[in-house]
Amino acid sequence: MRIDVYHDLVCPWCRIGKANLAAALERWEGEAPTVVYRPFLLDPAAPESAEPLLDWFRRTKGVADPLPLFERVAEAGAGAGAGLRFRFDRALSVQTRDAHRLLLAAPPEIQPALLDVLHRLHFEEGASIGDPLVLAQAAAEAGMDRAEALDLLESGAGLLELQAALRESHHLVQGGVPFFVFDGRYALSGAQPPEVLLQAITQAGTAAAATSAS
Secondary structure: OEEEEEEOOOOHHHHHHHHHHHHHHHHOOOOOOEEEEEEOOOOOOOOOOOEEHHHHHHHHHOOOOOHHHHHHHHHHHHHOOOOOOOOOOOOEEOOOHHHHHHHHHOOOOOHHHHHHHHHHHHHOOOOOOOOHHHHHHHHHHHOOOHHHHHHHHHHOOOHHHHHHHHHHHHHHOOOOOOEEEEOOOEEEEOOOOHHHHHHHHHHHHHHHHHHHHO
8 A cells, every 4th residue: 555645844734644644554453555755835935045934924924923823733743642843933934845856865765754854853943944954964864875965956856856746746736735645545635633544544455455356
């Protein structure tokens, strides 16, 4: 079974959705699915140069005090199985194309760990995940070769593949992200709780078994 997860790195609900999916998979008793994270841009016009997220909200949304808007997601993160921390007072608004490009180039077994590192850097440490040096260091922390990652980022390698993946994701995802597709059979939108995700995994597994038996 394959689970495709459409996400953006600066989406806090995507981080929570990842943790909820991990919790669901811990309870799944069948063969471990392959999880593939696919890129989606919540804001294709996000700034190339990072700026504080709260300042960006004030400037673009006209909200004098945007921090209370994030209280719900911070509470949801703290209540997730992994006890996720969000420091929106530190977070930066930044373009995520290069970070997605790095993720697409990462080996499948490295991708989840790299995504965790990038989430931590963005949501907790206030690092710019649009900075090639930050991205290369994140790659090294996740088990990739730092020099190779930096060369990939600076060379523009994988850009065409990213553009194709983004066209596909923006065609498929009509609502928000995270958006989960289970074995190409069932789809769920939003940071669903682990029990809902487990039910979808079970349904997809049952359908796949029935197809194999017929």
